[in-house]
Amino acid sequence: MQLEVDITNKAYETAAGARQVVLDGVKFSLHAGEVGVLVGPSGCGKSTMLKILVGLDHDYQGHVSRPAGARIGMVFQEPRLLPWRSVEENVRLAAPHADEAKLSALFTILELTEHRSHFPGELSLGLARRVALARAFAIDPDFLILDEPLASLDDALAARLREQIATLVGSRTVMTLLVTHNMDDAVRLGDRLLLLSPRPAKLLADLPIRTPRSTRGEAEIAAIKADIARRINGDHSVRDAS
Amino acid sequence: MLRLLSFVVFLATWWIAALLAGDAKLPAPPAVLAVMITEARSGALFVNLGTTLARVALAFTLAMTLGAAIGYLMGRVRLADRLGDPWLILLLNLPALVVIVLAYILAGLTEVAAIAAIAINKLPTAVVTLREGTRALDRALDEMATVFAIPRWRAFRHVILPQLAPYIAAAARSGLSLVWKIVLVAELLGRPNGVGFEIGVAFQLFDIPLLLAYSLTFAAVVLVIETLLVQPFEVRLSRWRPRAA
Numbered sequence: 001m002q003l004e005v006d007i008t009n010k011a012y013e014t015a016a017g018a019r020q021v022v023l024d025g026v027k028f029s030l031h032a033g034e035v036g037v038l039v040g041p042s043g044c045g046k047s048t049m050l051k052i053l054v055g056l057d058h059d060y061q062g063h064v065s066r067p068a069g070a071r072i073g074m075v076f077q078e079p080r081l082l083p084w085r086s087v088e089e090n091v092r093l094a095a096p097h098a099d100e101a102k103l104s105a106l107f108t109i110l111e112l113t114e115h116r117s118h119f120p121g122e123l124s125l126g127l128a129r130r131v132a133l134a135r136a137f138a139i140d141p142d143f144l145i146l147d148e149p150l151a152s153l154d155d156a157l158a159a160r161l162r163e164q165i166a167t168l169v170g171s172r173t174v175m176t177l178l179v180t181h182n183m184d185d186a187v188r189l190g191d192r193l194l195l196l197s198p199r200p201a202k203l204l205a206d207l208p209i210r211t212p213r214s215t216r217g218e219a220e221i222a223a224i225k226a227d228i229a230r231r232i233n234g235d236h237s238v239r240d241a242s
Numbered sequence: 243m244l245r246l247l248s249f250v251v252f253l254a255t256w257w258i259a260a261l262l263a264g265d266a267k268l269p270a271p272p273a274v275l276a277v278m279i280t281e282a283r284s285g286a287l288f289v290n291l292g293t294t295l296a297r298v299a300l301a302f303t304l305a306m307t308l309g310a311a312i313g314y315l316m317g318r319v320r321l322a323d324r325l326g327d328p329w330l331i332l333l334l335n336l337p338a339l340v341v342i343v344l345a346y347i348l349a350g351l352t353e354v355a356a357i358a359a360i361a362i363n364k365l366p367t368a369v370v371t372l373r374e375g376t377r378a379l380d381r382a383l384d385e386m387a388t389v390f391a392i393p394r395w396r397a398f399r400h401v402i403l404p405q406l407a408p409y410i411a412a413a414a415r416s417g418l419s420l421v422w423k424i425v426l427v428a429e430l431l432g433r434p435n436g437v438g439f440e441i442g443v444a445f446q447l448f449d450i451p452l453l454l455a456y457s458l459t460f461a462a463v464v465l466v467i468e469t470l471l472v473q474p475f476e477v478r479l480s481r482w483r484p485r486a487a
Contacts (some may be wrong), residue, residue: 214316
């Protein structure tokens with residue numbers, strides 16, 4: 001099972017009638033069990049690209065092949081929970097076939113057990129994001145998309161949630177695409193880094209990280225981060241797999 | 243308790259006004275109550291009330307169902323909105339009396355004509371409210387439902403319908419009050435029974451106690467239905483919302 005993405009051009013018309021190019025040549029593939037991380041500056045077109053990848057937007061030039069019948073689990077930038085349904089109902093609505101044992105395991109990992117019957121309006125943003133994660137994992141996705149799941153959370157909470165995501169991603173074979181502009185998240189969670197340029201977004205580099213997630217040392221993480229910084233700020237034509 | 247107090251205030255005001263105005267213009271509460279009891283004993287009160295309520299129920303259900311469906315369609319489909327809009331404006335501004343008279347002329351002095359006329363009067367407000375509700379639907383939640391491949395019907399029930407619920411409640415609330423008002427006129431003009439017919443008779447005979455007996459019983463029934471049916475329904479729909487201070 002794999003995802004092939006080759007978007008040559010994506011543009012839209014602004015309210016003023018001007019054509020704005022958002023994506024300008026993004027090509028990569030992603031295999032099952034792999035965590036790809038899209039790294040790019042804010043507003044470079046990452047969310048636009050995700051919409052294309054999950055099939056919400058068909059108006060683009062290029063080709064995207066998703067495995068037929070792949071179950072998609074998505075964590076949107078905002079949690080997008082139904083405010084009129086409880087936490088548990090929100091998860092069950094997306095995953096009607098998930099059994100009780102699986103749900104309670106998931107709620108335990110994400111520390112949501114005591115919030116099952118709460119409504120989203122009663123939750124903090126951090127909790128709501130965890131519910132969105134629970135919903136995405138509950139359907140046993142073949143293709144998991146995490147759109148800045150840790151944005152605007154404090155460092156301690158973000159670190160804990162990152163651990164929880166690593167645990168969940170590590171325990172199943174799923175193609176995962178994580179979008180972030182936080183280098184730390186990217187390097188700690190990803191198997192492969194896809195660096196994007198500012199808008200219109202082009203793929204700057206496709207960097208695999210060979211060391212498994214759990215054995216990456218701080219020194220190596222720092223080295224990779226330095227490498228990314230050099231590539232983003234420096235020579236844009238470099239496009240290899242180191 | 244407060245409700246009871248406000249009822250007592252109403253009764254007292256009435257009684258004092260009756261004393262000042264005299265029996266010919268405004269009979270005192272006991273006189274009206276006596277008529278109510280006579281009418282209730284003969285069964286006429288219940289038959290007429292029942293007939294009116296049945297018309298209200300039928301016309302209301304018809305108008306809400308059709309209005310919600312048309313409103314949803316107009317909110318979702320641009321073409322439907324363009325086509326339907328002139329009709330909507332026409333119906334919204336057409337006086338109730340015109341609709342009723344036309345209905346009786348075209349369909350005869352029949353039950354069908356009466357119910358259709360009442361429903362047509364209420365229909366456009368339901369359409370407008372539901373169209374606004376549909377336009378205000380959250381696209382982000384729609385996308386969520388699409389990505390998670392939630393089947394259409396489930397998505398409609400759990401994602402769309404709860405967003406429309408406040409609009410449906412508003413349309414029901416305003417529509418019901420409209421129906422209460424119009425049903426009596428329709429009965430007055432072309433039906434041989436119902437509260438509106440009895441009030442017409444009382445008017446022609448200048449029988450003020452009879453007129454008040456029917457009006458007040460009708461008002462009481464409306465109040466009971468609003469309190470026991472409409473309000474609990476609204477509370478249930480909005481239970482997930484944080485309480486207003």
